[in-house]
Amino acid sequence: MKAHLTRRYRFSASHRLHSDAMSDAENAATYGKCNNPYGHGHNYALEVTVSGQVDENGMVCNLVDLDGFVEREILERFDLQNLNTLPEFAETVPTTENLSMAVYDILQRGFRLGHLERVRFEETLMNSFEYAGEKL
Amino acid sequence: MVYLTRRAEFSASHYYHNPALSAEENRRLFGKCNNPNGHGHNYTLEVTVKGAVDPRSGFVIDLKQLKDTMNREVLEAMDHRFLNKEVPEFLTRIPTTENLAIAIWQRLAPKLTQARLHRVRVYETADLFVDFYGEA
Numbered sequence: 001m002k003a004h005l006t007r008r009y010r011f012s013a014s015h016r017l018h019s020d021a022m023s024d025a026e027n028a029a030t031y032g033k034c035n036n037p038y039g040h041g042h043n044y045a046l047e048v049t050v051s052g053q054v055d056e057n058g059m060v061c062n063l064v065d066l067d068g069f070v071e072r073e074i075l076e077r078f079d080l081q082n083l084n085t086l087p088e089f090a091e092t093v094p095t096t097e098n099l100s101m102a103v104y105d106i107l108q109r110g111f112r113l114g115h116l117e118r119v120r121f122e123e124t125l126m127n128s129f130e131y132a133g134e135k136l
Numbered sequence: 137m138v139y140l141t142r143r144a145e146f147s148a149s150h151y152y153h154n155p156a157l158s159a160e161e162n163r164r165l166f167g168k169c170n171n172p173n174g175h176g177h178n179y180t181l182e183v184t185v186k187g188a189v190d191p192r193s194g195f196v197i198d199l200k201q202l203k204d205t206m207n208r209e210v211l212e213a214m215d216h217r218f219l220n221k222e223v224p225e226f227l228t229r230i231p232t233t234e235n236l237a238i239a240i241w242q243r244l245a246p247k248l249t250q251a252r253l254h255r256v257r258v259y260e261t262a263d264l265f266v267d268f269y270g271e272a
Contacts, residue, residue, distance in 0.1 A: 002271040003234045008263040049267075057154050057165060058232030063264070064167065 005060040006049040011079035014041035015094040045122040050114030061114035096123040100131040141184040146215035149176040150231040180259040187251035197251040209243040233260045237268035
């Protein structure tokens, strides 16, 4: 039978929302406080959902494998970093929308032990974002 | 169609062991969860039902019926129990969160008459949950 497994992770990072395609005035109008050139940070909560047939060991996938992949490929690279300095955001603004798509992409390309259903980000307790590929 | 979710909590112990594997393979696959004396969790269960709103009552389901069914079929059987030894499903299946969600679905689905079961979500911890939608 097919089940969906969701694991929740946390990391903290800083960012600045600023688009080179806009003038300074447009950036200030669009991003408000988030355009502060010194940046600001969040404690992000990341939920990763994978699905698959529950195997003879009662698992969709071994949590040790999922945790290891996320730790190595995402948390090690994103935790306590300035997102603007990462290659993922060389050309895109590190909004949580783009962060969701970047993390989805890393999982989609590299994690083979379960079917990636979606990633969900809480930027704060008030804002959350989901990306499930082009399905949504 | 309206979706209604009811939450409940129960505490239980379990351990993971696949009798088809050697003791060494079990230890490697399940790690600490293989300790035969068991360990416990405070589980949170979310049961979501769906249906049309009854024009007379304004209900998708009588919440008391849902609550009583969850208490009778799930909590009385599983709360403060050693799942491997006291819950019939887990004499032959490993009580992972995946299998727990499936077993709870199988207990509830035939007993809910007013609305259809949509999803069973079981949180093993705040950072790990499984969703089961009755999919084969």
